[in-house]
Amino acid sequence: MKLGEFLLVSIQVDMHDKLALALQQDLTDRIAATGARGVLMDISALEVVDSFIGRMLANTAAMSRVLDATTVVVGMRPAVAITLVELGLSLNGVRTALDVERGMQLLRAAVRQPWEEPDGDTPV
Amino acid sequence: MATLRSEIAGIVTSEDIVRVRHMVRDAAVRLSFSLVDQTKIVTAASELARNTLEYGGGGTVRIDELADHGRLGLQLIFEDRGPGIADLNQAMQDGFTSGSGLGLGLGGAKRLCNEFEIQSKPGEGTRVRVARWK
Ligand SMILES: Nc1ncnc2c1ncn2[C@@H]1O[C@H](COP(=O)(O)OP(=O)(O)O)[C@@H](O)[C@H]1O
Numbered sequence: 271m272k273l274g275e276f277l278l279v280s281i282q283v284d285m286h287d288k289l290a291l292a293l294q295q296d297l298t299d300r301i302a303a304t305g306a307r308g309v310l311m312d313i314s315a316l317e318v319v320d321s322f323i324g325r326m327l328a329n330t331a332a333m334s335r336v337l338d339a340t341t342v343v344v345g346m347r348p349a350v351a352i353t354l355v356e357l358g359l360s361l362n363g364v365r366t367a368l369d370v371e372r373g374m375q376l377l378r379a380a381v382r383q384p385w386e387e388p389d390g391d392t393p394v
Numbered sequence: 395m396a397t398l399r400s401e402i403a404g405i406v407t408s409e410d411i412v413r414v415r416h417m418v419r420d421a422a423v424r425l426s427f428s429l430v431d432q433t434k435i436v437t438a439a440s441e442l443a444r445n446t447l448e449y450g451g452g453g454t455v456r457i458d459e460l461a462d463h464g465r466l467g468l469q470l471i472f473e474d475r476g477p478g479i480a481d482l483n484q485a486m487q488d489g490f491t492s493g494s495g496l497g498l499g500l501g502g503a504k505r506l507c508n509e510f511e512i513q514s515k516p517g518e519g520t521r522v523r524v525a526r527w528k
């Protein structure tokens with residue numbers, strides 16, 4: 271199992287809609303190009319997630335699934351999470367974790383093959 | 395009711411939606427809204443600003459900082475002269491979109507604020523007023 275199989279994306283700015291769509295496209299391209307098995311999206315810098323950004327996160331997760339990769343969204347601020355519930359956005363199908371470390375654990379577990387030895391050796 | 399501060403911003407590009415988010419955030423901070431209340435009204439503003447741009451063909455928002463018998467509040471009025479909404483009940487329904495959205499903007503903005511009012515006439519435009527009180 272290589273950490274190189276994962277892409278880490280950290281969203282640092284309040285993105286306008288076209289930028290968000292460009293990021294979604296860019297990520298999808300990179301998953302396809304690198305054959306990454308997992309994507310970690312760190313949104314801890316985002317102070318607002320509206321239905322557009324929410325849809326972009328859900329679409330990215332869905333696209334990555336088609337490309338045999340798992341997306342985990344990490345670091346959602348509590349105020350954002352509370353607001354999303356009232357907005358009515360459930361983010362179904364998007365895996366979330368509290369922070370990057372826990373997100374990585376989720377990803378490792380998600381891509382672990384059933385035939386893998388318990389000590390972590392990966393048959394090639 | 396007193397208006398402590400009022401400003402108007404144009405909504406013409408998708409960058410303007412970001413600017414409206416920041417202006418509403420700044421106003422909510424000035425009124426000492428809690429972080430959750432700030433996030434709620436900024437999120438509502440983002441949804442309504444996007445509707446003004448995407449469906450209304452652009453328009454304006456007025457941001458009013460209000461005081462009513464010592465209670466502080468933030469009022470946002472979005473206006474456009476776009477095509478208007480023929481069926482308001484349908485537009486308010488969660489999941490209804492005439493575009494490619496999630497159909498959560500209007501219903502969500504209503505839930506995220508204490509006051510919500512929408513007026514629309516086909517062919518004339520749309521006006522949405524929301525307010526959130528501390
Ligand atoms: N300012 C507006 N002018 C015209 N139609 C609007 C306006 N705002 C909303 N609508 C209509 O109401 C519908 C629902 O809006 P909303 O709940 O924000 O969902 P979405 O933006 O995802 O479509 C829109 O699809 C559109 O048909």
Ligand SMILES: [Mg+2]
Nearest residue numbers: 441445495499
């Ligand atoms: Mg909308």
